[in-house]
Amino acid sequence: MTERGVTGGSVADGGLAVVTGASSGIGASFARLLAESGRDLFLVARRGDALARLAEELSKANGVDASFLAADLGTPEGREAVFASTEGSGRAVSILVNDAGYGLNGPEAELPLERVLGMLQLNVVATAELTHRFLVAMRARRAGGILNVASTSAFYPTPYFAAYGASKAFILSFSQALHEEAKKDGVTVTCLCPGYTKTSFYSVAGMRGAEATPFPEMTPEAVAKIGLDALAKRKACVVTHPLDRAWIASGRLVPRSVPVKLGAAFFSRSRLPGKS
Numbered sequence: 041m042t043e044r045g046v047t048g049g050s051v052a053d054g055g056l057a058v059v060t061g062a063s064s065g066i067g068a069s070f071a072r073l074l075a076e077s078g079r080d081l082f083l084v085a086r087r088g089d090a091l092a093r094l095a096e097e098l099s100k101a102n103g104v105d106a107s108f109l110a111a112d113l114g115t116p117e118g119r120e121a122v123f124a125s126t127e128g129s130g131r132a133v134s135i136l137v138n139d140a141g142y143g144l145n146g147p148e149a150e151l152p153l154e155r156v157l158g159m160l161q162l163n164v165v166a167t168a169e170l171t172h173r174f175l176v177a178m179r180a181r182r183a184g185g186i187l188n189v190a191s192t193s194a195f196y197p198t199p200y201f202a203a204y205g206a207s208k209a210f211i212l213s214f215s216q217a218l219h220e221e222a223k224k225d226g227v228t229v230t231c232l233c234p235g236y237t238k239t240s241f242y243s244v245a246g247m248r249g250a251e252a253t254p255f256p257e258m259t260p261e262a263v264a265k266i267g268l269d270a271l272a273k274r275k276a277c278v279v280t281h282p283l284d285r286a287w288i289a290s291g292r293l294v295p296r297s298v299p300v301k302l303g304a305a306f307f308s309r310s311r312l313p314g315k316s
């Protein structure tokens with residue numbers, strides 16, 4: 041990956057990258073790729089033990105400085121701590137990856153309200169708050185890149201995945217709008233929209249994995265690489281798999297009710313029995 045253009049400098053210039061959701065899945069893959077490209081890292085998630093192991097491994101293997109913060113980004117304190125520990129402590133951030141997030145599959149009326157609101161705090165509020173805070177700092181330096189992780193669920197309403205799909209639609213709309221606003225200030229905002237990716241996402245969401253679907257499944261490494269490449273190329277948005285790009289495009293050729301009904305048929309059956 042070449043990061044010239046995202047930061048105004050080369051990979052060799054280093055620069056600090058903040059990755060949320062780095063304790064597993066796509067976030068851990070972002071951390072690996074960024075460390076391999078010479079970035080210092082600031083890793084964030086709730087599981088401090090997993091972050092500590094990854095930070096140690098990546099700093100030893102790549103000679104970068106890797107630090108971490110165990111924080112719940114569903115809380116105002118957790119979000120504030122990320123900024124305070126980096127920009128607030130004089131450590132300029134050149135790349136922010138807002139990856140932390142989870143889904144909840146099932147009829148809205150059967151999901152625990154507390155879990156739904158917690159998901160919105162993380163997927164929507166944390167992404168919006170961290171994007172805003174770091175955008176202000178990057179804009180002042182006229183350099184930086186923000187990569188926000190949405191989903192293919194962002195493109196059409198997703199019954200039985202309703203609040204999750206809506207949270208990712210927020211991220212897509214917010215990121216595409218900011219891409220346009222920020223580019224004149226030397227800052228790139230890119231939205232990454234993965235489809236099925238082999239991580240713990242499904243078990244957390246209480247749903248069957250890609251093996252139970254006709255959808256293609258990707259590795260977290262491949263997804264993270266596509267996201268970082270898109271950021272480096274200053275793209276507004278990237279959907280990771282060509283088949284996902286195809287169904288999203290074909291959905292625009294029919295009334296919006298069609299993909300919504302197809303989503304209902306699919307997600308009403310993808311929930312794992314006994315999950316809430």
Ligand SMILES: NC(=O)c1ccc[n+]([C@@H]2O[C@H](COP(=O)([O-])OP(=O)(O)OC[C@H]3O[C@@H](n4cnc5c(N)ncnc54)[C@H](OP(=O)(O)O)[C@@H]3O)[C@@H](O)[C@H]2O)c1
Pocket residue numbers: 060061062063064065066067084085086087088111112113114139140141142143162189190191192233234235236237238239240241242244260
């Ligand atoms: N896998 C897929 O099929 C897929 C498809 C489309 C989009 N996505 C998106 O990709 C992103 C990464 O998910 P993944 O697939 O890599 O799943 P994952 O392995 O479950 O990773 C989720 C990450 O979010 C962190 N996280 C969860 N709640 C948090 C909180 N309250 N505060 C801070 N961190 C929190 C988790 O760490 P802790 O548990 O340690 O806090 C973990 O590092 C998510 O935004 C997801 O919506 C995934």
